[in-house]
Amino acid sequence: MVRILIVTALVLLGLGALFLALRPEPTATNDEPREQVYDIEIEDDAMSPVEVGVGQGDQVTLRFTSDAPVEVHLHGYDLEEEVEPGEETELSFEAELSGQFEIENHETEAALGALLVEPR
Numbered sequence: 752m753v754r755i756l757i758v759t760a761l762v763l764l765g766l767g768a769l770f771l772a773l774r775p776e777p778t779a780t781n782d783e784p785r786e787q788v789y790d791i792e793i794e795d796d797a798m799s800p801v802e803v804g805v806g807q808g809d810q811v812t813l814r815f816t817s818d819a820p821v822e823v824h825l826h827g828y829d830l831e832e833e834v835e836p837g838e839e840t841e842l843s844f845e846a847e848l849s850g851q852f853e854i855e856n857h858e859t860e861a862a863l864g865a866l867l868v869e870p871r
């Protein structure tokens with residue numbers, strides 16, 4: 752009888768150890784908000800890359816250069832910045848809102864590209 756109890760206890764201990772060894776990590780490290788910096792070229796009223804993907808809560812910096820003067824307007828966040836040829840213009844913000852947001856040339860209303868913020 753005592754032997755059965757000891758064996759049962761050992762089996763339970765073994766299962767406990769296995770559970771601890773095999774359980775998944777509580778949170779993946781890449782799920783933390785982070786700093787994201789993108790270099791974006793505007794040519795013929797189109798962004799390259801055309802879409803920028805970040806995570807909600809990320810600290811985002813978009814560094815624009817352009818072949819022509821452009822009034823960059825990020826919808827949703829409602830941020831606007833003049834970009835002159837031969838100059839780098841930065842748009843910095845915390846990506847609090849999730850969703851897809853159009854980036855347009857506010858003067859011509861041409862869609863340059865988009866910002867995609869994945870919910871976190």
Ligand SMILES: [Cu+2]
Pocket residue numbers: 824855856857
């Ligand atoms: Cu606009």
